[in-house]
Amino acid sequence: MKIQKKVLLKDYSTFKIGGPAKYFVEAKTFNDFREAVEWAHEKKEKFMILGGGSNILFHDQGFDGLVIKLANKKIELKNKDEISCQAGVSLSGLVAFSAEHGLTGLEWAAGIPGTVGGAIRGNAGAFGFEMKDVTKEVVYIDLKKLEKEKCNNKECKFDYRQSVFKKFDHKIIWRIIFKLSSTKTKNIKNKIAEIINQRKEKHPCLSSAGSAGSIFKNPTVGAEVIKMFEKEKGVKCKSNQVSAGWLIDMCELRGMRMGGARVSEKQANFIVNDEGSSANNVVILISLIKQKVRNTFGVQLEEEVEIVGY
Secondary structure (H helix, E strand, C coil): CCCEEEEEHHHHCCCCCCCEEEEEEEECCHHHHHHHHHHHHHHCCCEEEECCCCCEEECCCCEEEEEEEECCCCEEEEECCEEEEECCCEHHHHHHHHHHCCEECCHHHCCCCCEHHHHHHCCCEECCEEHHHCEEEEEEEECCCCEEEEEECHHHCCECCECHHHHCCCEEEEEEEEECEECCHHHHHHHHHHHHHHHHHHCHHHCCCEEEEECECCCECCHHHHHHHHHHHCCCCCCCECCHHHHHHHCCCCCCEECCEEECCCCCCEEEECCCCCHHHHHHHHHHHHHHHHHHHCCCCCECCEEECC
């Protein structure tokens, strides 16, 4: 295990923002991980676990402790319709692996940045699908015991952008078993290409600008806002949630800028870093968006992106 010093966290974040970590280490094996945690305890240093850095905003001053980057990347077929995948594998890597083996169920995740572990932790979703739909079992590390344990789909307590692993920070996802279905590889690849094209058209996260993906969760709203949404969109609202991006757009905030950070013109629920933005620029912009939406609609937006160091 090699402990590094003063590693810039902007290089490990899709936002491309963040100062140095006091200490930094990559954990490729369970022994690496355990050793890193024990080292932090021994040195009385605080520590955090980092996945793909796709849903996180680091402070401009960095992190005053040890950052443990999950770098466990083993992926294999467990049987004809199941995949065993470690948490450090990229989500795009998992999608490609499933396609190559004729397994369907993950096409919707094509083009989403980050790791599989992070996607499970936040129950990532798109186009009406979520990680919970294909997750059979999760092996996690209990930080209190530094031992591996497992839970089934029900025990993961998946909810909208939520899971037991997000609720309890001492449960660190290590490996996941996915249950999929067999179909023709050609059909899967065609669907993946279709999804990628849709993302390129609508999502700035695939451009050169830094982005953490969706900044806010879709909020639960009252009947009056739902009526406005249905009238504006010309569709029937299927739940008591509306798109955070729609609320921001209705406040005419597309293109709003704070320093090097701006609200994307493509998708109003995305903030992009296209001019070397500071974390503080993004935090101020988030605050202004929340205030405007609250004053206009009486709706309190909640961040989906994790802000570290504030």
